[in-house]
Structures are given as structure tokens and as C-alpha cells.
Amino acid sequence: MEYIIEMLNMRKEFSGIVANDDLTLQVKPGEIHALLGENGAGKSTLMSILFGLYQPDRGTITVRGREVKVNNPNVANALGIGMVHQHFKLVHNFTVTENIILGMEPVKGGRIDIRTSAQRIAEISKQYHLSVVPEAIIEDISVGMQQRVEILKMLYRDAEILIFDEPTAVLTPHETLELMGIMKKMTAVGKTIVLITHKLKEIKAVADRCTIIRKGKTVATLDVASTTEEKMAELMVGRKVNFKLEKKPANPGGEVLRIEDLNVKDQRGVNLLKNINLSVRSGEIMGVAGVDGNGQSQLIEAITGLRKITSGRMLLKDKDISNLTVRQRNETGVGHVPEDRHKRGLVLDFTLKDNLILETYYREPFSFFGILQKDAIDSHAEVLIREFDVRSGQGGQTLARSMSGGNQQKAIIAREVDRSPELLVVAQPTRGLDVGAVEYIHKRLLEERDKGRTILMFSLELDEILNMSDRIAVMYEGEIVGIVNASETDENQLGLMMAGAGERSLHG
Secondary structure: OOOOOEHHHEEEEOEEEEEEEEEEEEOOOEEEEEEOOOOOOHHHHHHHHHHOOOOOOOOEEEEEEEEOOOOOOOHHHOEEEEEEEEOOOOOOOOHHHHHHHHHOEEOOOOOOOOHHHHHHHHHHHHHHOOOOOOOOOOHHHHHHHHHHHHHHHHHHHHEEEEEEEEOOOOOOHHHHHHHHHHHHHHHOOOOOOEEOOOOOOHHHHHEEEEEEEEOOOEEEEHHHHHHHHHHHHHHHHOOOOOOOOOOOOOOOOOOEEEEEEEEOOOOOEEEEEEEEEEEOOOOEEEEOOOOOOOHHHHHHHHHOOOOOOEEEEEEEOOEEEOOOOHHHHHOOOEEEEEOOOHHHHOOOEHHHHHHHHHHHOOOOOEEEEEEOOOOHHHHHHHHHHHHHOOOOOOHHHOOOHHOHHHHHHHHHHHHHHHHHEEEEEOOOOOOOOHHHHHHHHHHHHHHHHHHOOOOEEEOOOHHHHHHOOOHHHHEEEEEEEEEEEEHHOOOOHHHHHHHHOOOOOOOO
């Protein structure tokens, strides 16, 4: 048997939009097979068909040489196919064990036998070095740990073929390395993995072969070892991708944001931010680096008005904004691209055109004496969709929920940049995006910088921080431990500072 999975000539259409157009995927047993494509190329749709969440309009699926009809996920589970979704499907107030056994609870003497399940989960966890505590409550554990629970859910059900949908989109660099190690352990004992991703570095690090999809069609299947990241990117996007940013030297002007002795405590009085001092000028990108959980989120929330500060002050062009509401800060000139686009960036059940006026709907021309002006809202959406290349099935009428991650992100950036704020606070601007979308968003942010805007950019991607920033502030345990010029530092020095060691130099 050469292939464990064959999906031949798959077609899937959603209300006039062809997501999969005569796609073919062939996966060998025991390999890590990457599925690479831009946001919205049809990767997740294809895997959702294999897992039984969607039914194909046509095409055949063969598992272990036998043609099958996967009518629902229970059929997939019975065939030994499991899937870790990009947005986890866990019950937050249940324990790890309760989540894993949900739907196939073992019963002993008329009661659910949690103890035996927990023992088996602990054994599987140990075998694959997953280090999961069976008794922990889901909402108390990190995102990386929640993902391991999803992996355990599949292994507990004896899955032999494991589908990972964008597994590193929510992970820190360290958790990503750990996940790659777990994947290699799985294939070493005979499991087969299909990895949906658009991170070329990760494909080079773990995958054996790679199938590239563009606009719903199969472009190529390659041996990863004998190809380059540049070649894969070109096949994926359909043109040469510029990995090196064309970046002019910054021409910073006067100070726009000044933070003085900023302190933030949580409800229990624990210090989250300690004596933060920062000055950012017009025409520069100030990057903020740090391992996840070192106060970056709290600093973003303090600046944008989502979290009350304990002491200190923040000045925007000499105006004290420390105690202004979110709307007042917006009107004073603060723009915000949030780190969680679903929770804070968009109203998912609103249309794209309504999401594009979330901060300006009460002003003319969008509102007149409290009545929304449909024509003005429609034409505004058309302009931004065209200018920022937001791809959506039904234009401004598209529900935000149905758009791919990259296009959701472009929509948020379009909304914020269009307001021309004095200060643009950008958090994880390219999280989970493909190389084409990353290239576009970086270009737009640099254009804003060159127009004299002030950008404060928070990112967990060191490459992004080094390439985009003019100066870099490093956070460790709620403090800024150093500010360095991007042109005079490297990953090594930043890594040491992020770990609380290394040279601490303060410029500005």
C-alpha cells in the first residue's frame, strides 16, 4: 500500500464560491505531509471533508486502499482519523480528563469511571512527552497545554492519521519547538500526520513531503528536503515573494507617546507592570519584544484604555490620556490592532462593511441624526476592500466569521489605518498569516511609518521585530529591561534580554 490516504478530484462549492476545485492529495503512511497554501486557498476545507465535517460535491476518498464515505466525524474516528482544529473545541470549565473522554465515557458500576481514564491519559501523556495534568481545569492552563489536550483526545481514541490545522498559530516559539518534537515522536511509532500550515520554516523543519494548493487547485507535491522556502512561497502565492523588506532608514520627528512611571496591578494587588518608561516618536516603529506573558498584553491594554492603571501617566502629544475612555482615546488619536482578532478585533456575526465602521459609525457621513447611512457605509467598505486587498466572497456583505484569518486581519488593519491615528498600537500583526499576507501587511505598516505615523508594534516573532522595528524595547517580568536600536542588535542579544539576562542598553 503506497498511500494511507488518497483524496482524488475533490470538489467543494459554497454558495457559488469554489473552495476545492479538482484537488488531489496523496499521503504515505508514517510521514508528516504538509498542506501549504495562502489563507482561503482551501486547505481547511479539504481536511474538513476528510474528517467528515463537510461532504464533497464530487471526488473519491480512499483510506488504507479502501474507498470510503466519511459522512461525519464519528466515521472518521472509526477509520482512525483525528483532527486538532485551529480554534480548539474544549469545554472550559471541565477538567482535562473530562474533555478527553467526552462522547466515549467509560462506565463502571453504573457510573463514569474517571479514575481509569485519568490513568490511561497519564500513560499516553508520558509516552509522547506531553506533560499534561489530567485533573487540571481547561481555563486554568496555557493555550499550548490546551492544544496538547486536543492531541491527547485523538490519541485516546487510537487515531492513526492525525490532522493538525494551523497548530502553531497560537503558540510561542518555545511551544512550537516542543510541538515539532511531539510530531516526530508520533511518526516514529507509525502515526501519519497531515499538517496544514503556511509557515515555510516549520515545513522545512518537520515535513517529509508538501502539497501546495492555490485558489482551490493542487499546484504541486514536493519532497521538502530537496526544495527551498523561496520555491514553496512562489508556488503558493503564484509570484516571487520578497523575503527581504525594502525598508528606508527611519526619519523620526517629535515625541508622540510618552509613558512615565506606569504601574498596573491586578485585582489581587500583584504588580503586572512595574515603572514602565517609554518614549516613541513620529515616523518610527518601536518594536516591543518579550516571551509571551511578560506584561506585553497588560501594556497594550493600559495604552488603549482596556485596563485601568494604578499609577503613572501616558501622554499623547502632551495630552494626558491616562484616564480617558476607549472612545475618547480613539478620538484623541489612538488606533489599535488587537492581538486576538476574534475576541477584540471584529464582531464576527456582523458584516465586513459594519466591522469597518465600528469606531466611526456614530459620525458623519455614516450616521445622520442617529440614522445609519447605508450608501456611505457601502462605498466606504468598497474603497477599503479594494485598497487593502481584502478578499471576501460577497464584498462588504460578507459575514466576518466566514472570512479567512488573513483577510480578517487585513480588514482590521484597513479600519485602523484609514482613521490615520497619531499612534497605532499593533499587536501580533501577522499571527497565523501566509507569506503573501505578511508581506502586504509589513509593506502597509512601513508606508504608514514613512508618512510620519507613530507605530508601537508588539510581536512574539523575533524575525518580525528585527525586520520591522527601528528601535526595540524588551520586556521581562513586567518591566522594560532595555531599549536597543534594531540595526545594532541580533536574535542572540534580544533572546538574552528576553530571558532577563544580557546587555541592558537604554536609548531614548
